[in-house]
Amino acid sequence: MDHDEFKSGDGRFPATRWSVIAAVRSEDDADRKRSLDTLCETYWKPVYKYVRLRWNRSAPDAQDLTQGFFIEMLERELLNRFDGSKSRLRTYLRLCVDSFVMNEDKAARRQKRGGEVQHLALDFAGAEEEISGGTIDAAAIASPESLEEFFETEWLRSLFALAIEDLRTLCSERARDRDFQLFERYNLDGDNEISYAQLAQQYGIAVSEVTNGLAWTRREFRRLALERLREICGDDDEFQREARTAFGRNAG
Amino acid sequence: MRHLSDKALTRLRSGADLPDVGGTRYRLIGQVARGGMGVVYAAEDELLQRRVALKVLEMPGSEGELANRLTREARVLARLEHPGIVPVHDVGTLPDGRVFYTMKFVEGQRLDHYIESLASAPDRLRIFLRICDAVAFAHARGVLHRDLKPANVMVGSFGEVLVMDWGLAKILADVTHAEPNDPCGNIPRLPANGGIGNTSGTGDGRVMGTPGYMSPEQARGETELLDARSDIFSLGALLRYLLTNQLPAHPLPKLDRSLEAICAKACAPERERRYAAVPDLAEDVSRYLDGLAVSAHRESIFDKLARFYRRYRFFIWLIATYLLMRVLLILLIKH
Structure with a gap:
């Protein structure tokens, strides 16, 4: 996946990110490819982890199935059948993965993909590291509710990780690298919470600078995450629901 | 990444x-x-x-x-x-x-939490009357609440009663200059065809409200037909809740006949059978509190006697005791 595809002109993002669902139904091949790229970028890791843990597949098998799923999604135009009034895109894709894995004829598909279709460049080693990192308990995702919850968490993890990369780029472009470091240090590093005063001391700056830097990065992170979210939702209603899922729970 | x-x-x-x-x-x-x-x-x-x-x-x-x-x-x-x-x-x-x-910032409790500590029915009815005051005022200003329920009423630490959460409110008409001293007047009533322009942000026929508290017409998504009587239905459901501690969907315990009649009239499925305006409902509740006949209930002679007894119980017992004492005194003197 090439992040540069999302850049336009001198800005980081196109003026309006439009839904992958609209793009996939476009006549334009480039739009359709872009929609798959966007979906793949956000969803490949949740799909891979889901196949590994839910379907108990080995790493090579899961890699093959993940690759195959996204290619099949394009070939069989699965997104064309998505109906936003019946389910969220996230749930629809998870059910498609289930169906794909159940119907997979491994040998035939491996041969097909090996011969005709180009593989997607996905960092499976990184995903495998995250699984073996021990934060995911495979035994805890047995029920249908926990499956949905697991997929939702991994989807959110992937979405936020992408938004953080966007934020990193933005901070770099605006010469606000220190603000990004503050954001990383405060939100992402370690398990122990650090105070604004401690951060100010560590960076040799005033507490007010920490406050302002964190407020700005938090605002931009939220905006960037919502931009990405808008793109991978079927319509505005779904976007509103998913945004609540992303930011509404566990807060406060 | x-x-x-x-x-x-x-x-x-x-x-x-x-x-x-x-x-x-x-x-x-x-x-x-x-x-x-x-x-x-x-x-x-x-x-x-x-x-x-x-x-x-x-x-x-x-x-x-x-x-x-x-x-x-x-x-x-x-x-x-x-x-x-x-x-x-x-x-x-x-x-x-x-x-x-x-x-x-209202420091207090939601009504559903507050009434747990409020045992007396008259106290609950007095709170209900204050809710009616606020809703009647809003109606006089051309505003329907459309989501009246215990969770949307706060009781402050000094006993003040506040109706909250007007997010589903519907503006029926611009009557911002209604006479403040005329709480009963200028209550907007829509003609059958909808009449006054609907400026609600939720007037597209989608169902919004709380099951059990919203009127049947609101539940059917007939937003164009809503008027004060829709809020009156919700007030009736709220009154039932105040008197029974039961949500409207639950089987309700038996109430006093007059109160039952008031609730039934407020919550009538056909809006034509409900109170025409909130002050009419409040008037009936006030009359009940004063021991007077209510418009929603046609009393039999026994009901009238029972109400008369309830209202003048103290004096009836006082007179009865006095008469008894007199009789006992006369008997004592004769013997």
Whole structure:
């Protein structure tokens, strides 16, 4: 996946990110490819982890199935059948993965993909590291509710990780690298919470600078995450629901 | 790409959820409630040095249905200056693009929690009358609440009763200059064809409200047909809840006949059979509290006697005791 595809002109993002669902139904091949790229970028890791843990597949098998799923999604135009009034895109894709894995004829598909279709460049080693990192308990995702919850968490993890990369780029472009470091240090590093005063001391700056830097990065992170979210939702209603899922729970 | 731990994920979600009040006069204190439309925070107005409630949309943007509804809610509240309706102080957009408004911070309890400590039926009825006052005032100003329920009524620490959450309110007509001394007058009633323009942000036929408390016409999504009688249905359901502690869907315990008749009339499925206006409903409840006949219930002679006894119980017993004493005294003297 090439992040540069999302850049336009001198800005980081196109003026309006439009839904992958609209793009996939476009006549334009480039739009359709872009929609798959966007979906793949956000969803490949949740799909891979889901196949590994839910379907108990080995790493090579899961890699093959993940690759195959996204290619099949394009070939069989699965997104064309998505109906936003019946389910969220996230749930629809998870059910498609289930169906794909159940119907997979491994040998035939491996041969097909090996011969005709180009593989997607996905960092499976990184995903495998995250699984073996021990934060995911495979035994805890047995029920249908926990499956949905697991997929939702991994989807959110992937979405936020992408938004953080966007934020990193933005901070770099605006010469606000220190603000990004503050954001990383405060939100992402370690398990122990650090105070604004401690951060100010560590960076040799005033507490007010920490406050302002964190407020700005938090605002931009939220905006960037919502931009990405808008793109991978079927319509505005779904976007509103998913945004609540992303930011509404566990807060406060 | 960086892997996010569960802890980092939680921190990001919570952090990004907080409204950005940087550069405003407000300082966040903590989350108070989360509703369908937004989140309410306790905040400090640093300029006036007072605590306020800050209601903010979950999503950024000053456009879109939810943003319009929140702004509308603030404007509706601004036109309803009444001791029973929470006053709004400010409306605007935060630096993160989220629409917000601030209102009085009510320190107290939701009605459904408050009445657990309130055993006396007359006390509950008196609270109900104050809710009716606020709703009648709103109707006089051309505003329907459309989501009256115990969770949307607060009882303050000094006993003040406040009707909250006007997010589903429907403006029937612009009657901002209604006579304040005429609580019964100028209550908008829509003709059968809908009549007065609907300025509600939810007037597209979608069902919004709370099952059990919303009127049948509201549940059918007939937003164009809603008038004061729809809120009267909700008030009837609320009255039942106050008297029985039971949600409307549950089988209800038997009530006093007059109260039962009042609830039944307020909650009649056909709106033509309900009270025509909130003051009529309040009048019946007041009459019940005073031991008088209520319009909703045609009494038999026995009912009248029972009510007469209830109303003058003290004097009846006093006279009876006096007469008994006289008789005993006469008998004693004769013997």
